[in-house]
Amino acid sequence: MLRDDPLFLIAGIGGLIVVAILMVGIGGFARGGEFNRRHGNRMMRWRIIAQAVVVALVVGYMFLRNQLGE
Numbered sequence: 025m026l027r028d029d030p031l032f033l034i035a036g037i038g039g040l041i042v043v044a045i046l047m048v049g050i051g052g053f054a055r056g057g058e059f060n061r062r063h064g065n066r067m068m069r070w071r072i073i074a075q076a077v078v079v080a081l082v083v084g085y086m087f088l089r090n091q092l093g094e
Contacts, residue, residue: 031085038078045071 049067052060 029085031081031088035078035081035085038074038081042071042074042078045074
């Protein structure tokens with residue numbers, strides 16, 4: 025079952041982390057001010073990096089499932 029697979033759980037948690045980073049970045053952009061000036065680009069870079077890691081985890085998960093014949 026998918027819920028029991030550790031790589032699937034890690035990818036799911038990673039997806040939630042991406043959403044959290046995105047929400048902080050959008051919230052800072054919407055409010056503007058000093059936080060957005062100092063951290064806006066950094067938050068979006070973190071989101072892109074986290075998103076790339078999650079995509080790699082999902083692709084790795086699918087590859088392993090295919091190799092194991094599940």
